[in-house]
Amino acid sequence: MFNTRGKPVQAITVLLVEDNPRDAALVAYVLGDRIPRFEVTTVGTLSGALRSLKDYRFDVILLDIVLPDSQGFATIAAIRKAAPALPLIVLTGFADNEMALAAVEAGVQDFLIKGDFESAMIERAVRHAIARSHLEERLKASEERLKGVLDLAHDAIVSVDVRQRIVLFNPAAERMFGYRVDEIVGQPLSLLIPEPLRAAHADQFVGFFREGVESRTMVDRPEVSGLHRDGNVFPVEVSLSRSEGPDGPLFTAMIRDITDRKRTEAELRLLATTDPLTGLANRRHLIERAERELLRLQRFGSPFSLMTLDIDHFKRINDTYGHACGDHALCALAATCVGLLREIDMVGRMGGEEFTIVLPETVGDEAMLVADRIRRAIADIRCDSDTAAAVFGFKVSIGVAECSPEEARIEQPLARADRALYEAKAQGRNRVVRA
Structure with a gap:
């Protein structure tokens, strides 16, 4: 089979986990008639599904969560553990919205009611599940890359919301300011600013918020200081950026401790004078x-x-x-x-x-x-x-x-x-x- 560009179209491989022969035959029949074609492998138990996942490669899983050897969300958990990245569609005989929502939260891409779907519906669900799974994988990979950058960064990275509450605090920020991420997230940014500078910083933050600019370096400010948990005040260099988060604007500061640089500059000034x-x-x-x-x-x-x-x-x-x-x-x-x-x-x-x-x-x-x-x-x-x-x-x-x-x-x-x-x-x- 070829697409419009003359290239071969690879079949979509489906693992159908269904113990009811009639329902299994119906799904296999519906998918078998679609173009491009689907290759359906049917098993009737969780143990059979786990063996198939171990031995073969599939593009999607259609899962009845009531099986002879497993029932309910334990079935989803077992499948997810064996194939965490595969798109998963649950088949059930009960129209339960709360159960459907819980299944999606458990990592399921879609939720179909047996006997209540047409051939086009199940095909669409399969294709959407695969596409959504690929998007989730890319998003997860992107988040992991971002986390890797944040974790490995030598500069402190701190994000706050419009109320100046801390929402992100990377490991370098933990080392720089002396707070653990679990105790500083949700706290006011003022904890990291020396008391004499807090009022001026609040005014500058409001000005940056109202300007609507996307970024600003702070090297032109006469003095920028950070406050360690132990009360030690140290010189820093700060760059600000603004982005839109799911709950509104986020303001991220990249903070560099320049104590060593200041010390070196002072030593050079001393040598020069x-x-x-x-x-x-x-x-x-x-x-x-x-x-x-x-x-x-x-x-x-x-x-x-x-x-x-x-x-x-x-x-x-x-x-x-x-x-x-x-x-x-x-x-x-x-x-x-x-x-x-x-x-x-x-x-x-x-x-x-x-x-x-x-x-x-x-x-x-x-x-x-x-x-x-x-x-x-x-x-x-x-x-x-x-x-x-x-x-x-x-x-x-x-x-x-x-x-x-x-x-x-x-x-x-x-x-x-x-x-x-x-x-x-x-x-x-x-x-x-x-x-």
Whole structure:
């Protein structure tokens, strides 16, 4: 037998499980006359059906649920266990709607009343059962693939309904937030959001709902945080999508914990802005800070001073006690400056034994007093020498320059502070000179 394209049409194989010879003959007769043809194998018991399912391949099962060796839903369960994927049509002599509904819920594709169907009806039921079974198989495979993706995803995936109640929570979300799926589904999304951010998040959710957009990334938000069950707050990156579910819109968030990234970024910023020996600001970072203070001075009249320090006879320390002791002296100077300065001040190492300090809101005699206090404190430092088994000290010369709003570049006041520093050295060192 061939179809309209000239290709052979394969027969539909049917397993008819029916103990009544008359009903079995009627079904076999009805199907045997259809085109394309049906090949019907008839058995009269559940045990016979199970043997046939084991030995042969079928496209569909027609099942009488009242058999000599099994009755009722136990018959359906046994067949379903032996052939879970085969489409199954129940044949019964009773018109019971509740029973029909229960049979469908038990995995049956259709429910036919004996003696109440015509030839076209049973053929249609068979074809529909096969088609529906194939659709169910594809749907099940799709759901399994989706579940596999959700289970294997490294990012947390959380879906909520329009009331912001959680309806989906994948294993990565369990690990990220510390909740089991069975205890978090149905709970409000706010459990996963730090309390200070909840009101703003609720507003953003309403805005996303009203916009009707299908997706949105959240990388443009200044700060997005998640809340672990134990109270720990951690930075996250979130992307949102919207879809239609059977009960209305669903909103799904893909959430990535970026704690490690933030830590790495902080470490990179530290490396880019910090002198590795003393832990102070490096030259680039300090100049950036000084340039910001110059802008504040020009825009708002906020005064500030710059102070340049240089260790006197530093080469003598390295030559006498070794470079390790020279490094020790630099670190001791840095720690002393930090201990004497305010939080708004900044001290940085410009290179070698030269340091610069930015003093916001400090000018004139006040800046000179700060500089002299630092000079005297550094003169009191005593460093141990491992190589010479001795204690040594050192002194500094300091140049101070008050910045002017007429100066266009920070290099100008820095140059004036440097000239004052050289003047302090020319006058005998261990002193402060004001530009």
